[in-house]
Amino acid sequence: MKQLLSIEELIQHMKNRGITFNEISENDAKQFLQNNNYYMKLAAYRANYDKCDTGKRQGQYKKLDFGYLKELSTIDMYLRYIVMDMCLDIEHVIKVRLIKNITNNPSEDGYDIVRKFIAQDDNLRILKNIRSHKSGEYCKDLIEKYYPYFPVWVFVELISFGDLLYFCSFYEKIYGVQIINNKLMNTVRDVRNAAAHSNCLLNKMTEKIDSTKQVNNEISSFIIGMKNISKTSRVNNLSYKFTNSFVTVLYVYDSLMNEIPKQKRYKEIQEFMNGRVVKNKQFFQSNSKIVGVYNFHKKVIDNLVK
Template identity: 60%
Template sequence: MKRMLSIDEQIQHMKTKGITFNEITEDEARTFLAKHSYYMKVAAYRENYSKCQEGRRQGQYIGLDFAHLKELSTIDMHLRYLIMKMCLDIEHAIKVRLVHLVTENPGEDGYQLVKDFLCANEKVRKQVESHKSSYYCHDLIEKYEPDFPIWVFVEVISFGTLLHLCHFYRNRYGVKIVDHKLMNTVRDLRNAAAHSNCLINNLSRKLDATKQVAYEVVQWLKNMGGISKSSRNNNMRSAFTHDIVVLLYVYDSLMNPVPRQKRYEELSDFLHGRVVRHKEYFAANTKICGTYEFLQKIVDNLTNNAYNISTIEKQ
């Protein structure tokens, strides 16, 4: 069991690991660790740096300053907020599509699908009942339970349950609303962002060997300009990069032009603005720079395409 360290001890521990305090003073680091973050959260980003393999600095990090850790943690925070916005957009789009399909389906009355789904998923029924404690769901559940119409049910279930409901509808009618495997990736990324988990703390982490990049995502990337085959193959082996690209693909597939253009412009501003505010910190880190350049090219392609579509529609 590791002993809990005071902030002064945390700083000394980082120094023994080769982390310097040149760009940010030790006093500034103390303030940051005391008021804005905590050691485990900030130190997680050190995984993006290599260690000396020999010599007197063996085992110490190469070219890593506390300012780099602080900056990566801040960029990650902003990224999580953007991901949550995109995932909320996606969730709403899926609800709209599902409700529309059920409404236009002559074999459905708006109630039977939900009734059958709940009969097959007792755990979901219990989860919905537990939401009565929320002020925001209580009135809806109290009014309609146990016979929920689809347009009410989608308002009181989790994102994961919504995906299961879409899969249930597909099995019944053969109509694909979303790709279940891709949406599992989006759900995992959404949950990580919602729980403030670190996302860019280890850009070298490889995609699980049991996973493969979906064919449609590969084809989507192939149609983008300025991205070589080698860059595509190398970057898509990264777990983080793969998940972000899947999110972008799903977003591009589901969303209408206006919200899509707005969100891409927001992502572009983030990548060309906040992310590179201290780009000199990472100039020597090929992994960080390579990941950034790959994602920046994708977002630039999406932004330009969304702008062109919007321009054509206005004509």
Template identity: 35%
Template sequence: MNRKKLTIAEQISDMHQKGITFHYTEEQDVSRFLKYNNYYFKLKSYGKNYDKYNSTEKKGQYLNLDFSYLQELSTLDMYLRKTIIAMALDIEHALKTQLLYDLSANDAEDGYSIVSKYLSADYMRVKSLHDKIGKSAATDLIQKRQNNDDCYALWEIVEVISFGEFIELYQLYYSLYPSKNNDFSSYLWSIKFLRNAAAHNNCLLNSLKAPYSISIHKTKDILFEISKIKTVSQKSREKWMANPVIHDFVILVYVYLRLIKSHGIKQSGIDNLHWLFNERMLKHKEYFQKNNTITESYNFVVKIVNYFCNKYRK
């Protein structure tokens, strides 16, 4: 059954009916927020982190949920998405730099053979390149190589393909030329999924409560790494690393701090993580004191972020 569209006044009325309170916000400010800052369908999704009454006359209404809490979660989500995108872009650039450096020191590979293997393994890969003509800043290069039997060097094709396509090429290279220290293959799909979610403005902080929409294959290396944090219990690891967003974000931070070699870029990333988790997320911590899901998930992630930042600072 289709739902009736609501005016902003009706959206506010709907929140009242759902038990959402307005202790910190005037109705005119709520209207302005819904008009200029965020839309109701997205904002109310953060309510999934809250319990509802199961009985009494309030059955179905939210328990301890104020409009300001939704506002704050949507704002923190925005900062988190921006952080993810910035870190993922730095990771992508560093991966390409590392791959091409390894290629330059590899006498067994000329840079063309690996690309030929990659393209010939799936005809859709060549089609994907041709489909970018007229839609990519690298159109001239693609057309030039199209007229030369799609013969690319590795240092050329990394400028053309998407991050997902690059991951496949990256994994192929290190499957043929293994590297104990430089192969981050097992982490990259988690980073891709998280980056795509952030880039498409998907909500990330609306899915903290189990059950989760998808199941994940936990990365053993990461579980072992965080097992070294004495203030994080095994029960906490098992619980929160089952959350897809938290699992993938932990991997993002871990790979970022291990992979990035530029001191300036790494320090900028660390500074932003510190500001977000140790300052901005605590600005209205009183909003969430009665919500165990939010406070426990925050405490889990902030311990890991601070541990990784201290361990891999250099």
């Protein structure tokens, strides 16, 4: 079991690991750790840096300053906001598409599909979860009015994103109509949950996907059509977990959204890539891994903006 360290001890621990305090003083670093972030989360971004293999500094990080960790954590925070906005857009479109299909289905009244879904043994938990929110200000009226016999247009407002995907899969199983690509949506769900829970997205930018898994053909084809991205760059970058996940979110977004809101979002991301991300670009010039990941994503976004 690791010992709980004081802020001063954490600073010394980082210095022992080769982390410098040139861009940010030790005193400022202490203030940041006390008031803005915590060590475990900030330290997660160390994974983007190599360690010395030999010599007096063996085991210590190469060219890693506390300021670089702080900057990565800030960029990551803004990226999570963007991802959440995109995923909320995706969730809304899925609900609209599902309800439209059920409304036009002569075999459905909007209630029957929900009853069938909840009747499955594993789904009784969904009713319990909805019931647990009865005291909340935003859903209590709907729950009190309809519980436990919900029409689909109410039901989708009360269930989680994961259960919404599960419900779409169930509808496809019953009627043979695909609302979404569940294989891709599982990745979107994972990224959404990570962003919603403030998990790090950029802590392991070049960590590879499992060697037993292959890049989805749709995702690969999505990038193949983009200019200025070589085959080598595409294959290498899509093998990274972060890039694969983020590009999947972009692809799903591109597939579902209408052109005007889609372009508005892409331009927002482009401004982020050209602005806040490179505000302190000198911090990362010597890190080829971070620079390479940035350049690939910038090209992808630039290709999406029209």
